[in-house]
Amino acid sequence: MTAADLVPAEPAPWATFAARRAEGRIPFQHCWSCERAVFYPRVLCPHCGSVELEWRDSAGVGVVYSATYLPARDGGGRHVLLVDLDEGFRVMGSATDDAGAYAIGSRVRGAVDVGNPEAEPRFVFAEEGPR
Amino acid sequence: MTHALRGSAVIRGVAESELGEVGPHRFPLDLLGEAVAGALADAGIAKSEVDGLFTAVGGRMMSNLDVGEYLGIAPSFTDGTMIGGSSFVSHVHHAALALQAGACKVALIAYGSTQRTDQRRPGRLPYPPELPSYEAAARPVHPVTGYALAAARHMHEFGTTREQLAEVAVAARRWAQLNPKAFKRDPLTVEDVLSARVVATPFTTLDCCLVTDGGGAIVMTRADAYTDRGTAPVYVLGAGEAHSHRSISQMPDLTTTSARESGRRAFEMAGLRPADIDVLELYDAFTINPILFLEDLGFCAKGEGGAFVEGGRIAPGGALPVNTNGGGLSFCHPGMYGIFALIEAVRQLRGDAGERQVAGATTALAHGNGGQLSSQVTAILSSEL
Numbered sequence: 463m464t465a466a467d468l469v470p471a472e473p474a475p476w477a478t479f480a481a482r483r484a485e486g487r488i489p490f491q492h493c494w495s496c497e498r499a500v501f502y503p504r505v506l507c508p509h510c511g512s513v514e515l516e517w518r519d520s521a522g523v524g525v526v527y528s529a530t531y532l533p534a535r536d537g538g539g540r541h542v543l544l545v546d547l548d549e550g551f552r553v554m555g556s557a558t559d560d561a562g563a564y565a566i567g568s569r570v571r572g573a574v575d576v577g578n579p580e581a582e583p584r585f586v587f588a589e590e591g592p593r
Numbered sequence: 594m595t596h597a598l599r600g601s602a603v604i605r606g607v608a609e610s611e612l613g614e615v616g617p618h619r620f621p622l623d624l625l626g627e628a629v630a631g632a633l634a635d636a637g638i639a640k641s642e643v644d645g646l647f648t649a650v651g652g653r654m655m656s657n658l659d660v661g662e663y664l665g666i667a668p669s670f671t672d673g674t675m676i677g678g679s680s681f682v683s684h685v686h687h688a689a690l691a692l693q694a695g696a697c698k699v700a701l702i703a704y705g706s707t708q709r710t711d712q713r714r715p716g717r718l719p720y721p722p723e724l725p726s727y728e729a730a731a732r733p734v735h736p737v738t739g740y741a742l743a744a745a746r747h748m749h750e751f752g753t754t755r756e757q758l759a760e761v762a763v764a765a766r767r768w769a770q771l772n773p774k775a776f777k778r779d780p781l782t783v784e785d786v787l788s789a790r791v792v793a794t795p796f797t798t799l800d801c802c803l804v805t806d807g808g809g810a811i812v813m814t815r816a817d818a819y820t821d822r823g824t825a826p827v828y829v830l831g832a833g834e835a836h837s838h839r840s841i842s843q844m845p846d847l848t849t850t851s852a853r854e855s856g857r858r859a860f861e862m863a864g865l866r867p868a869d870i871d872v873l874e875l876y877d878a879f880t881i882n883p884i885l886f887l888e889d890l891g892f893c894a895k896g897e898g899g900a901f902v903e904g905g906r907i908a909p910g911g912a913l914p915v916n917t918n919g920g921g922l923s924f925c926h927p928g929m930y931g932i933f934a935l936i937e938a939v940r941q942l943r944g945d946a947g948e949r950q951v952a953g954a955t956t957a958l959a960h961g962n963g964g965q966l967s968s969q970v971t972a973i974l975s976s977e978l
Contacts, residue, residue: 476726502727502843528749528847530741531794532734542733542793544742544842554728554842566749584730 475503501551522572555585602689603826606636610808624808625705632810637822645697647684677963681932682970686832705808706927739841739965741793744881753899759786764908769919771949802921809932833858836968852889852969859971871954874934876962931961
């Protein structure tokens with residue numbers, strides 16, 4: 463193997479991640495070597511070390527792995543969720559409905575909130591209705 | 594075969610600085626220096642004999658250079674391993690290795706923080722939060738969010754209850770009531786914990802560690818050197834380290850920490866089992882921590898930690914003494930608590946723990962935690978070889 467073989471397919475993962483997220487996508491990487499999902503995005507696969515990583519977009523559907531609710535001192539509050547997306551990776555996200563329950567184990571559907579130009583776009587999840 | 598490191602190094606001196614809230618005219622290195630002076634006096638070793646420096650100070654990128662300069666120590670071996678609150682238990686391991694290899698003869702482990710006072714300093718912020726960029730948009734509040742997510746998952750998987758979490762805080766307070774240096778000593782009930790302000794479900798303010806000032810220091814040598822100095826030495830029988838992630842969304846399983854690996858490594862080196870340990874000092878940044886560590890270190894089965902702490906089992910008079918100084922929840926927590934777990938373990942093994950002394954304690958386990966359940970380091974100490 464020569465050094466040239468190790469040039470990452472994606473040398474600047476944050477920039478590509480941010481650009482794709484700004485378009486409303488939930489980006490992650492697929493490793494062609496071990497066939498696993500990689501998130502957060504990296505220059506090499508944390509599972510097998512390969513640099514052959516391809517960008518993909520999640521459909522945004524998954525299961526709440528854990529959840530905490532942070533009440534504000536002046537009323538209201540917000541959820542912080544860990545969601546296991548069906549493509550095989552976990553993200554931290556917010557909730558569309560701050561009054562909702564977001565029970566661990568429940569199905570949720572996520573999207574990217576790009577509506578606030580002052581804030582970083584965020585992953586927001588809504589409970590899926592009974593299927 | 595006995596591990597070559599087992600019992601090869603000893604702790605000869607320990608000390609804390611003034612703790613609690615020290616006032617605006619003092620800085621982290623002042624508290625660190627005060628603790629170092631105390632630990633060297635305790636060890637009967639002069640500062641000029643120190644040739645190994647192990648330190649981590651929050652917000653200082655070059656802690657060892659700051660600390661070496663302040664103390665007037667130019668070490669031949671220096672280690673600035675910074676893995677959050679577990680750093681100092683790691684330093685004990687590294688010091689034992691360095692002493693055995695001959696890289697130094699007197700190892701000094703030191704820490705200082707004015708985290709509480711810093712909150713009140715005009716124009717001076719507490720050290721900047723490190724938000725992993727792929728989590729920041731969800732606005733977690735570090736570090737409580739990560740631990741709350743772990744607690745919520747533990748409750749979901751194993752039926753751990755809110756009351757069981759509260760029992761950890763109550764046990765810590767009961768120990769603190771026996772410790773004159775503890776920051777919080779007023780009576781505390783399970784109901785008090787449950788009815789306090791919710792910070793991040795399932796935690797209220799009383800599930801969360803204190804924010805205090807404080808410094809600590811430890812002096813180590815080889816077991817076969819400096820034998821004429823100080824009080825009775827405490828042997829380092831075993832040590833083990835492990836870390837698995839930095840940000841909570843990267844933790845493989847929120848209900849199992851790498852204390853499983855650090856504990857196994859420490860017990861293997863020591864040649865002991867959990868049943869052999871008389872007293873435990875477990876880094877309790879939040880009430881879920883001791884529950885997770887009791888499970889992962891092998892004191893009860895996975896998922897049974899909540900039931901294990903019920904009925905005052907880890908409180909004074911209970912079957913298993915845990916966090917006998919009052920812990921990070923009630924004794925002191927300046928940001929990186931691990932050194933205080935070690936100091937309390939040493940005091941218990943020397944029989945120096947006053948009203949809170951565990952009768953006849955000869956073995957102790959001190960466990961450090963860093964980041965968001967990220968880094969786990971276990972040390973097993975004994976007054977006997």
